[in-house]
Amino acid sequence: xxxxxxxxxxxxxxxxxxxxxxxxxxxxxxxxxxxxxxxxxxxxxxxxxxxxxxxxxxxxxxxxxxxxxxxxxxxxxxxxxxxxxxxxxxxxxxxxxxxxxxxxxxxxxxxxxxxxxxxxxxxxxxxxxxxxxxxxxxxxxxxxxxxxxxxxxxxxxxxxxxxxxxxxxxxxxxxxxxxxxxxxxxxxxxxxxxxxxxxxxxxxxxxxxxxxxxxxxxxxxxxxxxxxxxxxxxxxxxxxxxxxxxxxxxxxxxxxxxxxxxxxxxxxxxxxxxxxxxxxxxxxxxxxxxxxxxxxxxxxxxxxxxxxxxxxxxxxxxxxxxxxxxxxxxxxxxxxxxxxxxxxxxxxxxxxxxxxxxxxxxxxxxxxxxxxxxxxxxxxxxxxxxxxxxxxxxxxxxxxxxx
Amino acid sequence: xxxxxxxxxxxxxxxxxxxxxxxxxxxxxxxxxxxxxxxxxxxxxxxxxxxxxxxxxxxxxxxxxxxxxxxxxxxxxxxxxxxxxxxxxxxxxxxxxxxxxxxxxxxxxxxxxxxxxxxxxxxxxxxxxxxxxxxxxxxxxxxxxxxxxxxxxxxxxxxxxxxxxxxxxxxxxxxxxxxxxxxxxxxxxxxxxxxxxxxxxxxxxxxxxxxxxxxxxxxxxxxxxxxxxxxxxxxxxxxxxxxxxxxxxxxxxxxxxxxxxxxxxxxxxxxxxxxxxxxxxxxxxxxxxxxxxxxxxxxxxxxxxxxxxxxxxxxxxxxxxxxxxxxxxxxxxxxxxxxxxxxxxxxxxxxxxxxxxxxxxxxxxxxxxxxxxxxxxxxxxxxxxxxxxxxxxxxxxxxxxxxxxxxxxxxxxxx
Numbered sequence: 001x002x003x004x005x006x007x008x009x010x011x012x013x014x015x016x017x018x019x020x021x022x023x024x025x026x027x028x029x030x031x032x033x034x035x036x037x038x039x040x041x042x043x044x045x046x047x048x049x050x051x052x053x054x055x056x057x058x059x060x061x062x063x064x065x066x067x068x069x070x071x072x073x074x075x076x077x078x079x080x081x082x083x084x085x086x087x088x089x090x091x092x093x094x095x096x097x098x099x100x101x102x103x104x105x106x107x108x109x110x111x112x113x114x115x116x117x118x119x120x121x122x123x124x125x126x127x128x129x130x131x132x133x134x135x136x137x138x139x140x141x142x143x144x145x146x147x148x149x150x151x152x153x154x155x156x157x158x159x160x161x162x163x164x165x166x167x168x169x170x171x172x173x174x175x176x177x178x179x180x181x182x183x184x185x186x187x188x189x190x191x192x193x194x195x196x197x198x199x200x201x202x203x204x205x206x207x208x209x210x211x212x213x214x215x216x217x218x219x220x221x222x223x224x225x226x227x228x229x230x231x232x233x234x235x236x237x238x239x240x241x242x243x244x245x246x247x248x249x250x251x252x253x254x255x256x257x258x259x260x261x262x263x264x265x266x267x268x269x270x271x272x273x274x275x276x277x278x279x280x281x282x283x284x285x286x287x288x289x290x291x292x293x294x295x296x297x298x299x300x301x302x303x304x305x306x307x308x309x310x311x312x313x314x315x316x317x318x319x320x321x322x323x324x325x326x327x328x329x330x331x332x333x334x335x336x337x338x339x340x341x342x343x344x345x346x347x348x349x350x351x352x353x354x355x356x357x358x359x360x361x362x363x364x365x366x367x368x369x370x371x372x373x374x375x376x377x378x379x380x381x382x383x384x385x386x387x388x389x390x391x392x393x394x395x396x397x398x399x400x401x402x403x
Numbered sequence: 404x405x406x407x408x409x410x411x412x413x414x415x416x417x418x419x420x421x422x423x424x425x426x427x428x429x430x431x432x433x434x435x436x437x438x439x440x441x442x443x444x445x446x447x448x449x450x451x452x453x454x455x456x457x458x459x460x461x462x463x464x465x466x467x468x469x470x471x472x473x474x475x476x477x478x479x480x481x482x483x484x485x486x487x488x489x490x491x492x493x494x495x496x497x498x499x500x501x502x503x504x505x506x507x508x509x510x511x512x513x514x515x516x517x518x519x520x521x522x523x524x525x526x527x528x529x530x531x532x533x534x535x536x537x538x539x540x541x542x543x544x545x546x547x548x549x550x551x552x553x554x555x556x557x558x559x560x561x562x563x564x565x566x567x568x569x570x571x572x573x574x575x576x577x578x579x580x581x582x583x584x585x586x587x588x589x590x591x592x593x594x595x596x597x598x599x600x601x602x603x604x605x606x607x608x609x610x611x612x613x614x615x616x617x618x619x620x621x622x623x624x625x626x627x628x629x630x631x632x633x634x635x636x637x638x639x640x641x642x643x644x645x646x647x648x649x650x651x652x653x654x655x656x657x658x659x660x661x662x663x664x665x666x667x668x669x670x671x672x673x674x675x676x677x678x679x680x681x682x683x684x685x686x687x688x689x690x691x692x693x694x695x696x697x698x699x700x701x702x703x704x705x706x707x708x709x710x711x712x713x714x715x716x717x718x719x720x721x722x723x724x725x726x727x728x729x730x731x732x733x734x735x736x737x738x739x740x741x742x743x744x745x746x747x748x749x750x751x752x753x754x755x756x757x758x759x760x761x762x763x764x765x766x767x768x769x770x771x772x773x774x775x776x777x778x779x780x781x782x783x784x785x786x787x788x789x790x791x792x793x794x795x796x797x798x799x800x801x802x803x804x805x806x807x808x809x810x811x812x813x814x815x816x817x818x
Contacts, residue, residue, distance in 0.1 A: 167663070
């Protein structure tokens with residue numbers, strides 16, 4: 001590492017690295033957006049990256065660098081050389097790619113190497129520049145891996161089978177068909193009964209939340225506040241139960257439900273779901289209850305409230321934020337639950353959303369329907385999650401690591 | 404004299420508090436033991452039973468009663484018919500008896516089956532033992548009277564009672580160790596175990612490392628940080644079935660975008676069946692596991708990172724520590740607690756994971772883990788007993804892990 005710590009070496013090295021990262025990013029993004037062939041080239045990245053890195057260590061501003069690189073890349077793209085190689089693509093695509101490359105390389109790279117000088121560097125300066133570059137790469141990498149599957153999901157749902165087979169990369173959307181874009185969604189709701197699945201999933205999840213809270217609030221309060229023998233063992237066994245895999249329980253539950261005639265009924269599902277969430281909810285809530293000052297409750301007791309009144313009038317209002325996160329978390333578990341719904345429900349009129357999507361997974365049903373179903377299941381939980389993100393993240397961190 | 408000293412035992416206040424506590428906990432305990440403990444016991448019971456999917460219904464007698472011959476006027480002849488059947492094709496029912504109220508307005512015309520008799524308006528028959536798949540039709544010739552038509556008689560008005568003793572495989576005394584033998588037989592078990600361990604270890608470590616990187620990225624305040632944090636949680640929050648199918652589509656060998664992209668970029672010559680080839684499928688499901696659960700580790704690690712005081716870093720800066728040194732000598736030791744707790748918990752959850760692999764590959768192409776094996780044995784091979792035996796093995800592994808876990812947890816009061 002020591003002999004790398006010179007501006008005239010670090011700069012070009014980071015320049016090559018970053019040029020290649022952006023070249024790959026642009027190639028992938030442009031391929032996904034237009035369906036045309038874009039290829040990143042390592043050799044050209046080296047050829048272009050070295051002078052770029054060197055120049056930016058020497059001087060220049062972000063604006064100048066971006067502008068110059070954009071022009072340069074537009075020329076090379078048209079000539080068919082450069083870090084991103086492409087065939088005969090439209091002018092718009094070329095301009096977009098060049099702009100993307102120019103700004104994507106020039107602006108961040110200048111920021112990365114800002115503190116570097118041409119000569120020897122301190123370890124601090126060197127590592128700072130490297131870390132900034134890696135961080136830039138990290139943002140692109142994580143965003144890409146998270147976004148791409150969801151992008152594919154949404155875009156596939158808007159296309160049709162023939163288009164999908166013809167060019168799997170072409171996700172450009174023909175806006176001229178207007179509402180026709182949402183054909184798959186309309187068909188799912190009208191022909192595949194997804195409207196009713198949506199409603200079933202929704203009310204099962206809400207019922208699960210209520211039943212879970214009904215059981216978990218008193219239980220969590222008792223574990224957190226009241227002294228009784230076996231308290232420690234109890235809070236430990238909550239965690240233990242939380243670790244029993246669902247598939248182990250699913251088998252006897254399936255047998256018992258078959259024998260009792262509860263299979264294929266919403267009642268059966270509503271009976272089972274809360275039990276899978278009660279331990280989580282109890283664990284989360286008791287942690288929160290412990291954090292509440294006991295003095296307020298004692299004051300309530302002194303003023304003549306009974307314990308139950310204390311819970312109702314003092315503890316619960318104080319723990320509303322925790323109740324919100326627990327509810328959200330439980331809602332998410334119930335909404336996303338797949339295994340039990342898959343095993344216990346066979347009657348298409350009683351499917352939950354996840355079970356409905358599973359039934360779409362057959363060779364006779366076109367892919368875009370499957371993806372449209374997935375979007376229908378994902379959007380509500382995402383909307384809820386983004387709207388109440390603060391509660392959700394808090395709930396997740398409190399809810400230990402169930403998944 | 405003896406009253407001096409601290410009070411011993413529980414006072415009335417403490418006792419009433421304990422009573423209240425148990426009162427509050429009872430519903431939860433009942434519900435949980437009904438759905439968790441009872442099935443757990445049941446799994447042990449079933450695992451030593453020779454039971455397959457078709458044995459799930461106890462053998463039962465089935466009877467249909469009707470009146471044949473369409474009597475139109477008093478004096479017409481008709482046949483009272485009982486169609487009897489053993490619902491199970493294989494199990495025997497012993498000592499079957501039939502009892503039915505003799506319908507009003509019908510009289511016996513001819514010979515009654517020797518096994519039956521009519522006494523005090525009740526027809527009763529002793530039908531003996533029925534082997535599996537037994538069927539019989541019992542015909543009783545009758546003559547209708549006026550009373551039959553007056554009451555608009557219907558023979559099905561009175562329920563027929565047919566009783567017999569059946570030995571139900573889930574409740575009888577027949578035990579077997581065959582299930583366990585078949586689980587451990589043929590070396591398949593060890594390959595399944597190997598796959599499970601690969602998936603669990605690499606899935607857990609991968610998700611932790613990715614989570615650590617992601618939290619290093621976001622442990623800064625900048626514009627858009629909240630949006631990125633929300634975005635990075637997407638894989639975890641979305642329904643597993645939706646993202647699993649999105650992955651399958653993305654990596655489809657014929658019309659998958661990933662294949663098209665890689666071919667176009669010149670990385671590969673031809674499309675690869677990512678979820679269908681032997682070592683690759685296992686790597687892909689492990690990557691999926693990492694992708695789906697890195698948000699969780701990231702959330703916990705980020706929360707811990709933000710609680711580390713900045714003084715230490717300022718001091719380190721003054722002393723000339725470089726950023727990498729700060730990370731290695733300051734952040735990492737601080738994060739070790741949460742990392743190890745996360746590792747243990749995630750290890751157990753990943754070991755228990757079923758949905759992901761089931762949806763992605765169905766356990767094919769060398770990705771069958773223990774949990775998927777339970778399902779395969781119980782439903783694909785229809786051998787519930789063998790499925791239960793695998794479940795018992797899983798539970799035993801789990802007990803082992805949790806002993807280790809609690810030993811460790813008592814030291815690490817992290818979560």
